[in-house]
Amino acid sequence: MNDIISEILTIQTKRDVVILALCGSADTGKTTLAERICDELNRMQVESNHLSTDSFLIDREERNKKGISGYNLAALKSNELLDAVEKLEQGNGLTYFPYDNRLGKNVSESRLIKGSAVIIIEGIHCFHEIIRMKMDLKIYIDAEREVLKKLRFSANIEKRGCTENEASENINEEMEEYIKYILPNMKHSDLIIELNEKYNYKIK
Numbered sequence: 001m002n003d004i005i006s007e008i009l010t011i012q013t014k015r016d017v018v019i020l021a022l023c024g025s026a027d028t029g030k031t032t033l034a035e036r037i038c039d040e041l042n043r044m045q046v047e048s049n050h051l052s053t054d055s056f057l058i059d060r061e062e063r064n065k066k067g068i069s070g071y072n073l074a075a076l077k078s079n080e081l082l083d084a085v086e087k088l089e090q091g092n093g094l095t096y097f098p099y100d101n102r103l104g105k106n107v108s109e110s111r112l113i114k115g116s117a118v119i120i121i122e123g124i125h126c127f128h129e130i131i132r133m134k135m136d137l138k139i140y141i142d143a144e145r146e147v148l149k150k151l152r153f154s155a156n157i158e159k160r161g162c163t164e165n166e167a168s169e170n171i172n173e174e175m176e177e178y179i180k181y182i183l184p185n186m187k188h189s190d191l192i193i194e195l196n197e198k199y200n201y202k203i204k
Contacts, residue, residue, distance in 0.1 A: 001033075003203055004139065004191070005040055008118055011136050012046070017091050017115075019134055022122035023185060024141030025148045025178050026070065027155035029199050030122040033141070037120060047116040051088070053123030055096055056081040060104025069170070071124060071177035078130045085131045091115040101159050124178075127185035140189040142204075147197045149175060 011018050020037075022030050034050040041048040054070070056077045057063070063075050087094050094113045097106040113119075121131070127138060143151070149171050156167035186192065192204040 001036060001040065001201075004037060004137075005044075007137055007191070008037075008041065009046070012117060015136060016117075017089055018118045018136050019085070019089055020118065020120045021126040021132075021135040021138045022120055022141070023124065023127045023138070023182070023189075024193075024195075025143070025152075025182065026124055026174075027151045027159070028141045028143060028148070028195050029201075030141060032199075033201070034120040034122040038118070041118055046118055047114070048118040048120070049088075049113045049116045050120035050122055051084065051094070051096070051113060052099065053081060053121065053125040053128075054099035054101070055106060056084070056125070057099060059106075069174045069177045071174060071181045073125075073128070073181055076125050076128065078125075078128060081125070081128070082130050085121060085134055088113065088115070088119045089134055101155075102161050104160075124182050127182075127188055132185075132188060137191070138189050139191045139193060140186045141193045141195050141201070142186060143195040143197075145175065147195070148178070150197050 008018055008020060022034055024030055031052060038048040038050055057070050057075050063070065068075055084094055084096060093115050095110050097110050100107050152171055153167050156162040194202045194204050
């Protein structure tokens with residue numbers, strides 16, 4: 001993580017607001033890593049906040065009706081995401097409604113992100129072409145396919161409240177959508193982080 005912090009601080013000498021993108025498959029610890037980076041920067045008196053692209057997904061119920069997963073580009077409210085990123089890029093605050101993975105929809109209670117020196121946009125869609133050029137540092141978390149499947153299975157049970165049968169039901173189909181819609185974006189990365197099933201991170 002020290003390498004990432006150093007890179008952010010270097011970019012900050014040239015920017016009023018640094019926008020970092022943290023992308024990768026679902027359940028690879030993007031939110032946790034974003035929180036760790038923000039905690040460290042805030043400890044250094046560099047005001048930092050993070051925003052998940054999950055908050056701009058259509059509800060799971062609607063995705064199921066359409067027969068698509070969250071990886072599908074049609075699942076993203078891309079214009080709303082762009083508006084949010086532009087507000088944060090200009091140093092303004094943002095009020096939004098976080099996504100609840102267990103409920104599969106946005107919660108009713110809003111959250112405020114204050115204008116900050118560093119903003120981390122994390123989630124499967126943070127390399128989306130509509131916002132990609134606004135990112136000062138793009139980081140991709142990669143892992144072997146079988147590792148991603150294991151992490152997804154565990155998260156479906158622990159984070160989404162699925163039974164074991166439900167947890168494994170759509171993993172192969174979701175992996176196909178991940179490979180189709182998200183993985184190709186790895187080529188836009190400035191840094192690639194390798195992940196194992198114990199959530200150990202290593203910069204490639």
